[in-house]
Amino acid sequence: IRQNLNLLEGLVGAATAKACSGMPMVRVSEIGNYILRNVEIVPGSKYTQITVAMKNKGLRLRRICDGSEIKSPGQASVMDGDILFSRIDIRQGAIGFVGKDLEGGVVTRDFPVFRLNELDDATRSFMRYVFMTPDFKTQAQEASRGTTGRKKMKRPAFLEFTVPWPEQTTRATVANTLTQVESYSSELVRRYKQQEILAKGLGLSVVATLFAQDAGLI
Numbered sequence: 001i002r003q004n005l006n007l008l009e010g011l012v013g014a015a016t017a018k019a020c021s022g023m024p025m026v027r028v029s030e031i032g033n034y035i036l037r038n039v040e041i042v043p044g045s046k047y048t049q050i051t052v053a054m055k056n057k058g059l060r061l062r063r064i065c066d067g068s069e070i071k072s073p074g075q076a077s078v079m080d081g082d083i084l085f086s087r088i089d090i091r092q093g094a095i096g097f098v099g100k101d102l103e104g105g106v107v108t109r110d111f112p113v114f115r116l117n118e119l120d121d122a123t124r125s126f127m128r129y130v131f132m133t134p135d136f137k138t139q140a141q142e143a144s145r146g147t148t149g150r151k152k153m154k155r156p157a158f159l160e161f162t163v164p165w166p167e168q169t170t171r172a173t174v175a176n177t178l179t180q181v182e183s184y185s186s187e188l189v190r191r192y193k194q195q196e197i198l199a200k201g202l203g204l205s206v207v208a209t210l211f212a213q214d215a216g217l218i
Contacts, residue, residue: 001192001195001196001199002196004188004192005189005192005193005196008185008188008189008192009055010134011181011185012129012132012178012181012182012185013056013129013132013133013134013137014133014134015178015181016129016130016132016133016174016178017133017134017135019174019177019178020130020133020164020166020174023164023165023166023170024164024165024166025162025163025164025165026162026163026165027159027160027161027162028114028158028159028160028161028162028163029159029160030165031116031117031118031163031165032083032114032115032116032117033114033115033117033159034112034113034114034115034155034159035079035082035113035114035115036076036113037076037077037078037079037113038074038075038076039075039076039077039106041067041070041075041106042067043066043067043068044066044067044068045066045067046064046065046066046067047064047065047066047067047070047075047105047106048061048063048064048102048104048105048106049061049062049063049064049065049070049105049106049107050062050078050084050098050102050105050106050107050111051086051107051111052084052085052086052089052094052095052096052111053094053096054089054092054093054094055092055093056093056095056096056128056131056132057093057096058096058097059084059096059097059098059099059102061102061105070106072108072109074108074109075106075107075108076106076107076109076113077104077105077106077107078098078102078103078104078105078106078107078113079098079103079104079115080098080099080100080103081097081098081115081116081119081124082097082098082113082114082115083095083096083097083098083113083114083115083116083127084096084097084098084107084111084112084113084114085111085112085114085158086110086111087110087111087112087152087153087154087155088110088151088152088153090140090144090153090158091137091140091141091143091144091151091153093131093132093137095131096128096131097124097127097128110152112155112158114158118168120168122168122171122172122175123168123171125175125178125179126171126172126174126175126178127163129174129175129178129182130163130164136161136163139161139162140153140161143157143158143160143161
């Protein structure tokens with residue numbers, strides 16, 4: 001069960017790599033750029049802080065707090081459609097798109113804000129899958145510098161990443177196909193996790209039954 005779960009964890013990324021094989025490659029700097037929306041933090045005002053989950057789990061709310069609780073300088077705001085990533089954990093899949101629910105949130109300098117030139121739903125979906133590919137993860141790992149446990153990627157390095165970039169209609173077709181793959185994968189993960197729970201309880205159940213037999217209870 002555990003081996004199957006590990007296999008499924010990389011299934012979508014592997015499927016994306018196969019689907020994108022042979023597509024033209026471009027530098028990230030050719031399809032978008034960094035966006036900086038400086039925010040002056042004011043004590044007494046409420047702010048929504050955002051963080052990025054690892055393993056391509058997307059963005060999530062970190063907390064809602066008063067301005068007096070934010071100590072890090074250089075805060076910036078995000079908008080729906082922005083790409084946000086962690087300079088420290090991008091090699092662990094900490095990258096994703098900002099949704100409407102997190103629009104207006106603030107982040108520190110360790111979370112650069114990037115925006116694509118094309119922001120249609122198909123392109124957004126396509127790029128989310130590209131972030132899951134082994135090649136993208138390898139580029140993130142190689143671009144991160146520093147000692148173990150303290151590696152961090154410099155901002156210019158991200159602009160040099162190469163990604164598959166076909167025409168928009170192809171991006172839409174591939175994204176639709178990968179959405180189905182992801183759906184199937186999620187269903188299999190759900191089933192295997194149910195089996196894992198049952199398997200963990202099986203040993204105790206067997207022991208309890210044997211004990212009851214020896215005690216003459218059954």
